[in-house]
Amino acid sequence: MDIEEKILKLIKSKKNGILQNDLWKTAKIDSSKCSRIVAKLEKEGLISREHDSSKGSKTYLIKSIEKKEEKVKNYQLLLIEDIFSPCTGCSIECVPEQCINLSEWVIRL
Numbered sequence: 207m208d209i210e211e212k213i214l215k216l217i218k219s220k221k222n223g224i225l226q227n228d229l230w231k232t233a234k235i236d237s238s239k240c241s242r243i244v245a246k247l248e249k250e251g252l253i254s255r256e257h258d259s260s261k262g263s264k265t266y267l268i269k270s271i272e273k274k275e276e277k278v279k280n281y282q283l284l285l286i287e288d289i290f291s292p293c294t295g296c297s298i299e300c301v302p303e304q305c306i307n308l309s310e311w312v313i314r315l
């Protein structure tokens with residue numbers, strides 16, 4: 207694992223974010239190297255950074271940005287026998303009680 211991955215993993219492990227002052231100490235790297243890595247991660251859209259002075263010194267609060275594809279998706283409620291609900295992505299204005307596609311899908315329950 208390279209240092210950039212290590213930093214990103216550390217940031218991801220802190221749900222409420224981590225102060226940049228604490229980050230470089232925890233990662234055991236110097237602050238300027240940490241700043242460069244954090245700037246790169248921010249530019250890549252992997253983290254967010256906002257000013258923080260809650261502990262009396264000016265620093266940044268760094269949080270990981272969860273990518274949509276990283277979210278765990280549970281489609282089980284939309285599936286019957288591996289067939290998606292016909293309502294998934296359907297844009298027809300409808301009366302569900304009268305929809306043949308939905309009725310056929312529900313019958314498989």
Ligand code: SF4
Pocket residue numbers: 292293294296297298299300301302305306307308
């Ligand atoms: S009930 Fe039928 S028409 Fe309505 S959203 Fe579902 S599939 Fe589409």
